[in-house]
Amino acid sequence: MRYHSPMKVFAENKKAGFxxxxxxxxxxxxxxNGQEAKAIKIRGISLAGSYVIVxxxxxxxxxxxxxxxxxxxxxxxxxEQRDRQLLLNKSEVIRLNGIASQKGLTFIPLRLYTKGRYxxxxxxKLEFGVGRGKKKFDKRETLKKRETEREIARSLQRF
Numbered sequence: 001m002r003y004h005s006p007m008k009v010f011a012e013n014k015k016a017g018f019x020x021x022x023x024x025x026x027x028x029x030x031x032x033n034g035q036e037a038k039a040i041k042i043r044g045i046s047l048a049g050s051y052v053i054v055x056x057x058x059x060x061x062x063x064x065x066x067x068x069x070x071x072x073x074x075x076x077x078x079x080e081q082r083d084r085q086l087l088l089n090k091s092e093v094i095r096l097n098g099i100a101s102q103k104g105l106t107f108i109p110l111r112l113y114t115k116g117r118y119x120x121x122x123x124x125k126l127e128f129g130v131g132r133g134k135k136k137f138d139k140r141e142t143l144k145k146r147e148t149e150r151e152i153a154r155s156l157q158r159f
Contacts, residue, residue, distance in 0.1 A: 010040055010124075011112040013047040018142060020108055020131030026096070027115075028059065028126050029087035032066075035078070037124060039069040045112060052086065052107035052128045054100040059086040059093060061109065061126060086126060104132055 016022065032040075039045075050063035060083045068078055088096070099105055109128045116122015134142070 007113045007115055007122075009111055009113045011045045011047045013108065013110050015048075016108045016110055016129065016131065018134075018139065020106070020129070020133055021138070022108070022110070022129040022131050023105070024099075024130045025110065026088070026092065026128055026130075028128065030061070030124050030126055031085040031087065032124065035069045036066045036084075039066050040112070040124060041114075042069070043067055047109045047112065050109050052109060054093070054096045054107070059088055059096060060084065061086055061128075064109070086128075099130055105130055106133070107131075 045064060045066055047064065050061060053060050053062055062083050063081065064084065065080045067080060096107075100107075107128050108131045109126055111127040113125055113127070114122040115125045
């Protein structure tokens with residue numbers, strides 16, 4: 001008998017869908033120390049301003065600020081904004097290297113969540129997407145489409 005609980009989402013990048021056209025999504029584990037994992041689960045984190053980079057030795061997550069779990073007990077060598085390695089299969093890293101070489105594409109963190117058997121336990125995962133930046137007229141088009149959908153929903157509710 002399997003127990004599947006809903007995954008707990010710690011952070012979500014809501015502006016990513018508005019600012020970028022997401023072409024493909026990837027899921028990766030994170031290399032964290034225990035203090036960082038506890039801080040994410042208790043205090044949370046913001047994905048704003050963070051990004052993913054592909055290097056020859058692996059894939060890294062930059063710009064994420066994880067505050068110390070217990071600021072008074074944080075070591076002198078603890079850095080809130082250090083680069084964190086992402087855990088991916090070798091074939092995925094090779095594929096991401098090919099995508100990174102294409103012009104105009106970028107890697108955007110979308111969600112940070114746990115994936116495991118029980119709520120609160122399990123591994124912390126980062127979902128990031130391959131995206132292409134939207135132009136200003138694309139953003140306006142998205143807003144218009146959203147507004148018309150709202151108007152249709154309102155008119156259907158009246159009946």
